[in-house]
Amino acid sequence: MNNQSPLLALEPGYELHWYRIERVLGQGAFGITYLAHDINLDRQVAIKEYLPGQFSSRNSDLTVRPTTNEHKEDFEWGLTRFISEARTLTKFEHLNLVRVFNVFEMNKTAYMVMNYEVGKSLQQILKSRKTLSESEIMKILFPLMSGLALMHSKGFVHRDIKPGNIFIRGDGSPVLLDFGSARQTRKSPERDGSEEPQILTTLVSPGFAPIEQYGSKSDRQGPWTDIYGLGATLYRCVTGLMPVAAVDRGEAIVHDMKDPYPAVTEAYQDRYSKKFLAAIDHAMAFKAQDRPQNIAGWRNEFGFSENEPGTLAEPDMQMDTSEASTVKLDSSEQATFKIPAEGTVKTVPLDSEAKTLPLTPAKKPGSLTGNRNLLIAGTAVAVLVLIGAFVLMGGDETEPVTEIPAPEIQTQIPEPEPAEIMAVEEAAPETPEVNTMKQQQIQELLRLAQEDTRALRLTSPKDNNAFDKYLSILSLDENNADAKLGIQSISDKYVALAYGAMDANKLDNAESYLKKASAISPGMQKVATAEAALQAKRAEQKTASEQQKTETVEEPQQTAGTDPAEEPKEEPNEGFWNKVKKWHQEGVERNKQYNKEDSTDERIRRALGGK
Numbered sequence: 001m002n003n004q005s006p007l008l009a010l011e012p013g014y015e016l017h018w019y020r021i022e023r024v025l026g027q028g029a030f031g032i033t034y035l036a037h038d039i040n041l042d043r044q045v046a047i048k049e050y051l052p053g054q055f056s057s058r059n060s061d062l063t064v065r066p067t068t069n070e071h072k073e074d075f076e077w078g079l080t081r082f083i084s085e086a087r088t089l090t091k092f093e094h095l096n097l098v099r100v101f102n103v104f105e106m107n108k109t110a111y112m113v114m115n116y117e118v119g120k121s122l123q124q125i126l127k128s129r130k131t132l133s134e135s136e137i138m139k140i141l142f143p144l145m146s147g148l149a150l151m152h153s154k155g156f157v158h159r160d161i162k163p164g165n166i167f168i169r170g171d172g173s174p175v176l177l178d179f180g181s182a183r184q185t186r187k188s189p190e191r192d193g194s195e196e197p198q199i200l201t202t203l204v205s206p207g208f209a210p211i212e213q214y215g216s217k218s219d220r221q222g223p224w225t226d227i228y229g230l231g232a233t234l235y236r237c238v239t240g241l242m243p244v245a246a247v248d249r250g251e252a253i254v255h256d257m258k259d260p261y262p263a264v265t266e267a268y269q270d271r272y273s274k275k276f277l278a279a280i281d282h283a284m285a286f287k288a289q290d291r292p293q294n295i296a297g298w299r300n301e302f303g304f305s306e307n308e309p310g311t312l313a314e315p316d317m318q319m320d321t322s323e324a325s326t327v328k329l330d331s332s333e334q335a336t337f338k339i340p341a342e343g344t345v346k347t348v349p350l351d352s353e354a355k356t357l358p359l360t361p362a363k364k365p366g367s368l369t370g371n372r373n374l375l376i377a378g379t380a381v382a383v384l385v386l387i388g389a390f391v392l393m394g395g396d397e398t399e400p401v402t403e404i405p406a407p408e409i410q411t412q413i414p415e416p417e418p419a420e421i422m423a424v425e426e427a428a429p430e431t432p433e434v435n436t437m438k439q440q441q442i443q444e445l446l447r448l449a450q451e452d453t454r455a456l457r458l459t460s461p462k463d464n465n466a467f468d469k470y471l472s473i474l475s476l477d478e479n480n481a482d483a484k485l486g487i488q489s490i491s492d493k494y495v496a497l498a499y500g501a502m503d504a505n506k507l508d509n510a511e512s513y514l515k516k517a518s519a520i521s522p523g524m525q526k527v528a529t530a531e532a533a534l535q536a537k538r539a540e541q542k543t544a545s546e547q548q549k550t551e552t553v554e555e556p557q558q559t560a561g562t563d564p565a566e567e568p569k570e571e572p573n574e575g576f577w578n579k580v581k582k583w584h585q586e587g588v589e590r591n592k593q594y595n596k597e598d599s600t601d602e603r604i605r606r607a608l609g610g611k
Contacts, residue, residue, distance in 0.1 A: 008051060008058045010034065016106055019047060019113065027053075030078065035116065045101065048112045050082045056109075064109040079110055086112040091154065096147035098167075098177050117177070119170050122233070123163035130240040134272045137237050140166070140174045142299070144230065147176055149295040152223045159221065161229030162208040163236060207243040208232040211250050211522050212288050220522065224291045227298055231283025231291075238264055238272060238280065249286050253519040254459045254467065256512070259286060275303055288522065438476055445469045446482055456497075458490050459516060466490055467520075491521040495530050502537050510534050 009032050014021045019036040022044075026033050030052045038045050051064055055071035058064055066075040086103035089112075093099070102113040122140065126132070132140075144166065151158060158176065165178045204213055210228035212220045232243040244261050252260050261284060265277045279301040285291045292298035452458070452466035459467045467490055473483040494517035501510035511534060517527045 008032065008053065010049070010062065014062075015039075016047065016111055017104065019045065021047075030082075036113075038113075044116045046114045046116045048114065050079055050110045050112075052078060063107045082112070083110050086110070088154070088156065092147075092151060094147045094150050095173065096143040096175050097151065098175055117167050117169065117175060119168050121164050121177075122166040122168060122174070122237075125168060126163055126236065126240075132237045134276055137234060138302070139172075140168070141230070141234065141302075143174050144176055145295050145299055148223075148226055148230070152226070152295060157221055157223065158226050158229070159209075159213060160205055161226055161233060162205045163233055164205075166233065205229075206245040206247070207236075209246060210288065210291075211246040211286060211519075214247060220288065222288075223294045224288045227283045227292050227295070228285075231280050234280045235264060235284060238268055238277070243284070246286070250519045250522075253286070254516050255462060256460070256516075261286070275301070287518065442473050442476055442480065445473045446486070449473070449483075449486055453486070453489060453493065456493075458493060487520060491517045491524065492526070494520070495526055498530050498534065502534060505537075505541065507534060507538055507541065510537075 009024045009027070010016075010021050012021055012023055016036070018039045020039060022035045022037055024032060025035050025046060031048050031050050033046055033048045036045050036047045037043075049064075051058070052075065055067050056064055056075050057067050066072045083103055083105070086100060089100040090103065098117065099115040100112060101115065104111055104113075148158065160178055161176070165176065167175045167177050169175060208229045210225055213225060235241075235243045249259055249261055252258065263281045264272075265274065265281050268277055279298065282301060283291055283298060292301065446469075449466040449469035452464075452469065457465045459465050462468075466486065470483040470486045470490075473480050473486075477483075494513045498510040498513035498517070501507070501513060510530075514527060514531055514534065517524070517530075521527060
């Protein structure tokens with residue numbers, strides 16, 4: 001970030017109650033964060049102001065207002081969520097979770113007051129060290145586990161765990177920063193039965209966010225979501241490399257390729273214990289149901305019981321606090337921070353490896369959309385990641401605050417691709433001609449995608465299938481409801497194909513279809529039901545096979561004088577290609593049947609042999 005304050009920022013010296021603004025720490029899509037002085041308690045704090053730049057502005061009297069009447073509902077909705085979630089975050093009192101002290105309304109907006117930490121991020125340490133030893137990682141891991149367990153017990157998930165959001169204080173203790181993505185889950189004990197809370201803005205950090213985080217339903221997210229993020233952080237500490245993005249893993253699965261995640265269990269046994277590595281791989285499972293479901297269970301995989309203390313001896317990363325970088329607690333909504341060091345002001349990107357990318361909130365089509373240039377990331381989920389121009393805002397990296405001996409073996413970290421770092425520039429308004437051309441292009445892509453779906457070109461051949469065309473549509477219009485429904489229809493079609501394959505006793509084919517459906521719509525109940533039907537069908541097939549073996553053994557024991565050749569024979573089963581031909585001939589009728597309300601129940605009944 002440059003040294004000039006954002007145009008909408010409050011000036012230094014301005015007082016919010018008893019907090020005096022000193023300077024801007026950072027600005028993100030939904031607010032500005034300031035360094036301020038608490039006059040009453042004589043301490044520094046960080047204050048986040050709710051000021052979504054895409055649809056609000058500041059008046060001359062410093063009040064905040066929606067830019068248009070059309071944005072009023074969005075602004076008020078976001079403001080309500082900002083206040084309610086901040087109030088809940090004040091309840092988290094834990095040494096290893098950054099404190100939220102207060103939230104208040106002023107200037108027709110709201111402000112969240114948070115602790116201002118001094119130290120350096122784990123990301124900064126890893127830039128110097130590349131990798132950490134197992135003992136060093138453990139000393140960071142278990143205190144964070146303790147804090148997350150408390151957070152999860154209140155029904156919240158952090159949803160943005162990564163090295164840039166883990167801060168190492170001067171005494172070596174870790175603290176988890178940035179609750180900007182924190183979200184209340186559907187099963188939260190704090191909920192009162194009212195409408196399910198929605199997050200103000202949905203954020204993902206590629207490589208550290210699991211596949212379910214690219215969707216919008218909170219009931220698919222839980223402790224396992226944070227466990228993935230923490231597991232990915234451990235992967236980074238062990239390998240010195242960025243984890244493979246979940247969307248890339250999902251796309252590989254959809255296109256019948258091997259999961260590109262490289263397991264650490266075998267590759268790093270010469271430096272880390274097998275139990276330690278196995279716990280990381282377990283946390284990095286692609287499907288949520290295949291990961292540890294809670295912190296306590298995952299903790300046990302490292303060889304520690306729940307009754308053992310959550311904090312260990314101070315890590316070997318002590319810092320000279322006189323030279324320590326000061327970084328605000330909330331790092332997701334800014335890419336760089338002003339760091340006072342030796343009397344100068346520098347800018348340091350906290351997390352250049354994994355910028356946090358904003359997703360469009362799933363409130364309603366057309367909500368909270370901005371004028372920023374958007375890119376679409378290839379993904380295998382129904383709601384796709386819409387990559388905005390969330391970027392580093394200038395600045396050079398500072399030298400490490402402390403000298404930490406490098407390990408014997410270091411893994412080179414690849415430099416970020418140029419496409420990953422873009423300058424923040426407002427996109428020029430679209431002209432009517434450009435908008436008309438875009439709509440025409442979208443309509444043509446929709447037509448082609450529907451043709452591909454009817455021809456069962458769902459996810460292949462590559463670059464010429466319905467899935468890729470729907471992605472292209474979302475790159476032009478991230479809120480296009482037809483494209484989102486189209487992607488969901490692909491998942492539904494794979495479920496239908498799976499039931500058809502089960503009817504034909506092609507269980508391996510059915511399993512392949514369901515894997516693709518699960519990759520596109522992770523956690524969908526329809527897929528889980530079909531998977532259960534497949535398991536039942538496999539069990540039925542196994543039983544029938546065993547019975548057939550028994551009959552084959554007993555067959556030679558025939559009555560004397562009976563010619564086996566003269567006994568009645570069963571009709572031979574139809575061959576595979578005849579089944580396929582029959583399936584295609586009945587395609588129209590199958591689609592009609594599938595669209596009935598009881599289609600799923602009927603297919604399950606048939607898959608279970610009529611039961």
